[in-house]
Amino acid sequence: MIRLEQLCKSYHLGNETVHALDRFDLTIESGDYLSVMGPSGSGKSTLLNMLGLLDTPDSGQYWLESELVSELDEEQRARVRNERIGFVFQAYHLIDRLTARENIELPLILNSTPPHERRPQVEQLIDRLGLSHHADHRPHQLSGGQRQRVAIARAVIRRPALLLADEPTGNLDSHSGADVIELLEELNGEGITLVLVTHDPNMGERAGRRLWMQDGCLRQERRGSDNAQR
Amino acid sequence: MRSADLIRFNARLLVRQWFRTLMILLATAVGVAAVLLLTGLGEGARRFVLEEFSLLGQDTLIMLPGRKETTGGLPPLTGEGTRDITLEDVQALSRLNSVDLVAPLIVGNAQVQFDVRNREAVILGTSHQFFEMRELSVQQGQLLPLIPLQVPAAVCLLGPVIKQALFGGKKALGAWIRIGDRRFRVIGILEDRGQSLGMDISDQVIIPVASAQQVFNVQGMFRVFLTVTPGHTQTRAESRIIDLMQERHGGERDVTLVTQDALLGAFDDILQLLTLAVGAIAAISLVVAGILIMNITLISVSQRTAEIGLLKALGASAGEIRTLFLSEALMLSLMGALMGVLVGYALLWTGHTLWPQFPVTVPLWALAGSLILALSVATLFAWLPAGRAARMAPVEALHGGAGHA
Numbered sequence: 001m002i003r004l005e006q007l008c009k010s011y012h013l014g015n016e017t018v019h020a021l022d023r024f025d026l027t028i029e030s031g032d033y034l035s036v037m038g039p040s041g042s043g044k045s046t047l048l049n050m051l052g053l054l055d056t057p058d059s060g061q062y063w064l065e066s067e068l069v070s071e072l073d074e075e076q077r078a079r080v081r082n083e084r085i086g087f088v089f090q091a092y093h094l095i096d097r098l099t100a101r102e103n104i105e106l107p108l109i110l111n112s113t114p115p116h117e118r119r120p121q122v123e124q125l126i127d128r129l130g131l132s133h134h135a136d137h138r139p140h141q142l143s144g145g146q147r148q149r150v151a152i153a154r155a156v157i158r159r160p161a162l163l164l165a166d167e168p169t170g171n172l173d174s175h176s177g178a179d180v181i182e183l184l185e186e187l188n189g190e191g192i193t194l195v196l197v198t199h200d201p202n203m204g205e206r207a208g209r210r211l212w213m214q215d216g217c218l219r220q221e222r223r224g225s226d227n228a229q230r
Numbered sequence: 231m232r233s234a235d236l237i238r239f240n241a242r243l244l245v246r247q248w249f250r251t252l253m254i255l256l257a258t259a260v261g262v263a264a265v266l267l268l269t270g271l272g273e274g275a276r277r278f279v280l281e282e283f284s285l286l287g288q289d290t291l292i293m294l295p296g297r298k299e300t301t302g303g304l305p306p307l308t309g310e311g312t313r314d315i316t317l318e319d320v321q322a323l324s325r326l327n328s329v330d331l332v333a334p335l336i337v338g339n340a341q342v343q344f345d346v347r348n349r350e351a352v353i354l355g356t357s358h359q360f361f362e363m364r365e366l367s368v369q370q371g372q373l374l375p376l377i378p379l380q381v382p383a384a385v386c387l388l389g390p391v392i393k394q395a396l397f398g399g400k401k402a403l404g405a406w407i408r409i410g411d412r413r414f415r416v417i418g419i420l421e422d423r424g425q426s427l428g429m430d431i432s433d434q435v436i437i438p439v440a441s442a443q444q445v446f447n448v449q450g451m452f453r454v455f456l457t458v459t460p461g462h463t464q465t466r467a468e469s470r471i472i473d474l475m476q477e478r479h480g481g482e483r484d485v486t487l488v489t490q491d492a493l494l495g496a497f498d499d500i501l502q503l504l505t506l507a508v509g510a511i512a513a514i515s516l517v518v519a520g521i522l523i524m525n526i527t528l529i530s531v532s533q534r535t536a537e538i539g540l541l542k543a544l545g546a547s548a549g550e551i552r553t554l555f556l557s558e559a560l561m562l563s564l565m566g567a568l569m570g571v572l573v574g575y576a577l578l579w580t581g582h583t584l585w586p587q588f589p590v591t592v593p594l595w596a597l598a599g600s601l602i603l604a605l606s607v608a609t610l611f612a613w614l615p616a617g618r619a620a621r622m623a624p625v626e627a628l629h630g631g632a633g634h635a
Contacts, residue, residue, distance in 0.1 A: 054543060054625040075547045082545020093540045093628070097246040107544045109235045154544070 001161070001193060002028035002051065007060035007070075009046055009216075020046035021057070022216035028195070030161070033188045035196045035207035043216040044197045045166060051195060052085050052164045053077040065161060082111050086155030086192075088184070090167035092147045094139040094154075100146075101126065101135040104153045111158070125153050129183070145176025152183055156192065163187060165196045169203060181206065231550055240558045251562065254523055258566025258608075259573055261516035262600045266574030268512045269596035271581075272505030277589045279497050289464060290363065292488045293454040293471070313484050314450025315475075317379045317439065322478060323456065328467035330459040333360035334379065334451045336442040342435055343408040344396040351392050352434045353409060355442020363455055366431065371403050371418030374438055382440035386414040389432040390422045409435065410445040464489065509596055513603055519566070520607030523559050527615040531555065538619050539627030552620040559612030560605060567604040571597070 007024040010017050020043040028034060036044045049055035050062065053069060062070040069080055094103050101122060108118045126135050129149050139147055148168060155163060165184060169177030181203060188194040198204050212220040231239075244251040295315050317334065324332040336355035341348055354360075358376045361367070368387065377383055386409065393402050393416075402416045414437060422432045443449060458467040468487055475485045531538070538551055546554075578590045 049625045052543065054628065055623070075549070078542065078545050078547040078550075081543060087543050089628070093536065093543075095537055095540070097242050106541075109239070110231055110541065110544055110546050110550065112232050112235075114232070115234075158545075 001030040001032075001065055002026070003061075003063040004050070005061045005063075007050060007062065008058045009043075009050065009055070010058060019043075019216040021050065024060070024216065024218065026211075026218065028193060030193055031188070031191050033185070033194045033196075033208040034211060035198055035204040035209070036211045036213060037198060037201065037204045038211075038213035038219075042213040044213050046216075047213070048164050048166050048195065048197050051162070052087055053081050082107060083158060084161045086158070086160040086163045088148070088152055088155050088163065088165040088168045090170040092139070092144075092151045092171075094147055094151060096139050099136050099138055100131060100142065100150045103139070103150055104157055106154060107158045121157060125157055129153050143176070144172050145179055148172065148176070148180045149183065152180070152187075156187055160192065162193045162195070165194070167198060168196070169198070169200065177203075231546075231553070236553070236557055237561065239554070240561050243558065244562065250526060254519070254526060254562045255566040255569055257519035257522050258516070258563050258604055259570035261512070261519045262567045262570025262604055263574035263577065264512035264515050265509055265596055265600035265603075266571065266592050267577055268508040269505050270574070270578045270590050270592040272501065272508050273593045273596075274588050274590040276498065276501035276505060277591065278587075279501060280494060281589070289458045290490055291456040291458065291464075291468065291471070292490075293456060293475075294452075294486050294488065295450055296484060296486060313479050313482065315454055315485060316449060316451075317443075319475065319478055320379060320451065320454055322474060323454065323471060326467075326470055326474060328459050328462040328470050329456050331359045331363055331455075331457045333357050333363055333455045334439045335360070335453040335455065336439055336446065336448060337452045338442065338446040338448075340410040340445055341408075342392065342396065344405065347396050348408075349392060349395050353442060353445065354434055354436045355439040355445075356436060357439055360436075360455065363457060364431075367421045368418040369421045371416070373418060374436065375417075377438065379438075380440050381438065382444050383438045384412065384414050384441065385417045385438065387418040387420055387436040388416055389420050389430075389434045391430070391432040392435060393419050409437065412441070412445055414441070505593070505596075509599070513600070516600065516603050516607055519563075519604070520611040523563065523608050524611035524615065527555060527559055527612045528618075530558070531615045531619045534619075535622065535627050536629075538622055539624050539629070542622070542624035543628060548620040551622075552616045555616035555619050556609060556612050559608045559616075563604045563608035567601050570600070570604070 004024055004026040007021050008019070009021040010019045012018075018041070022043075024043075024047065026047075036047060038044050046055065050057060053064075053072075057070055060070065061068060064080065064084065067080075069077065072080065094100075095106070098106070104125065105118055105122050108121065126132055129152070131146070131149060131153065134142055134146055134150075139150070142150065148171075152168075163184070168184065169180055172180060184194055184196070185206070194207075196203070196207060204210055208223065210222045211218055293315065295313070315334075320332055320334045323329055333356050338353050338355075339350060340353045342351045342353075343349075356374070357379060358374045361373045366373075369390070371387070374385070374387065375383065386407065388396070388402060396402070396407065397405070402419060405416050406413050407416060408414075420431060420436070437445070439451075456467075456471065458464050468489070471487060472483065472485070476483050479485075541551060541554075575592070578592065582588065582590045
């Protein structure tokens with residue numbers, strides 16, 4: 001489903017050149033559950049931005065569902081992001097003047113879905129994620145866990161193939177964090193490919209494939225749940 | 231993004247930042263209202279003058295003694311002739327084919343007295359034709375009789391105001407009054423027609439032209455009014471008149487003919503220019519509003535950096551982001567402009583109610599111009615910040631433009 005070949009990205013910090021991704025190769029199968037771990041500056045966020053088409057590589061190729069998306073221009077990337085990729089951020093990135101329902105609706109509004117088609121999709125998802133009581137609340141009236149649930153609903157409303165989560169539990173206490181992870185895993189169980197960037201080894205260990213990055217390179221990959229520390 | 235969604239999305243933002251919204255609305259509204267108000271007043275002044283002058287009648291010519299160049303600039307309104315225009319000249323003019331009506335005019339100030347009351351009044355010495363030309367009528371009595379111009383009949387007509395001043399409620403018809411050192415019989419009271427050409431006819435006394443010559447001891451006419459015979463061209467009539475006067479004055483062209491068109495044209499040009507000028511000055515305030523919109527939009531873009539990043543991550547294209555910010559500015563200026571139109575018309579209407587004589591009309595070009603200017607200024611000044619928002623790299627915008635995570 002996803003193939004990265006010799007992907008490179010470097011930044012200039014002062015006089016120093018930082019290789020955030022250094023000839024990076026990766027293949028992800030549809031329905032995979034990956035966690036990406038590593039120290040700060042190891043390039044895991046850059047990898048996530050690359051996968052999410054938020055950033056462009058300096059060189060190398062990126063195939064998403066057999067389309068060479070690394071060659072697309074910004075307008076086409078925007079379309080791909082809307083159709084196939086969902087994002088969950090550590091800081092939720094909800095728009096505070098909109099209600100929970102309107103935040104969830106946003107990707108549908110952006111792709112000009114008519115209101116009568118939007119409404120049932122949104123209501124169904126709100127029901128499913130147990131947000132019925134909070135649909136008309138604004139983000140600042142919700143708890144952190146509830147906000148992240150709204151953000152996840154927004155990420156999957158378009159039924160994307162790929163769900164990218166950048167430290168989704170970073171701002172949550174352990175109880176709501178576990179809640180959020182379980183929701184993400186549930187969605188993964190329905191076939192959405194899930195890539196999770198985390199600092200927390202306990203979270204990372206739950207994934208089917210566990211990547212360890214350092215200096216823009218993949219240092220180690222472990223598969224399976226044989227030594228998962230549940 | 232669908233237009234309805236776009237408007238709703240923007241409306242949320244504008245309501246949320248109501249103070250900012252209110253300030254821009256005010257700035258735009260003041261600009262638009264100022265344009266409407268000033269051009270409305272300018273246009274009103276123009277109409278006022280035009281209406282005053284058009285009372286003269288469309289094909290009326292005015293002859294005055296003395297040769298004056300009329301090319302360029304306002305024709306002379308006061309002239310001292312080298313040779314008088316005599317009553318014989320007037321009679322000769324009335325025999326011309328292309329001239330329909332001729333009315334001589336002598337104007338002067340004299341003491342008017344009845345019993346013990348007396349007043350200083352403007353005396354018009356003229357003929358029967360004058361009433362027809364100026365569409366004057368009497369409320370009581372009769373007009374000046376159709377007598378030869380040379381006959382100094384001792385009759386007069388009074389304006390309603392002077393009649394009231396001299397007679398009060400008493401009957402004036404048939405009474406004898408004294409004008410200067412001569413006695414006249416009142417044969418008619420004029421209909422009140424208000425002001426015309428800056429002269430209030432209701433405050434004046436009309437006597438035969440020959441009588442006026444005696445009262446003021448003058449020979450020459452102050453003015454001669456002529457109308458062109460229907461079916462004859464005005465320019466032909468003009469040259470006939472000039473030729474005749476030249477012939478009668480020993481080859482000397484010593485009269486000036488003024489047409490209403492020339493008078494109106496001069497005033498019209500000046501007032502139109504004035505209206506344009508004040509309109510343009512008011513339009514500057516709209517440009518100021520535009521700069522305000524630009525600053526506000528720039529602030530909005532930098533405050534909403536993370537939101538722009540998010541929208542891009544959710545699939546908004548650069549074009550959609552630009553549309554978002556442009557439409558926000560457009561909505562603001564459109565609402566402001568409509569508010570301005572309402573306020574401007576309300577103020578003009580109030581002015582018109584307070585002073586009904588003054589016609590206030592906003593010229594269509596000013597209304598359309600101010601609306602178009604308000605919208606285009608908003609678009610123009612929002613273009614730069616909107617473009618900046620559209621070009622933001624999604625990953626940088628998401629992290630508040632603070633660099634890479």
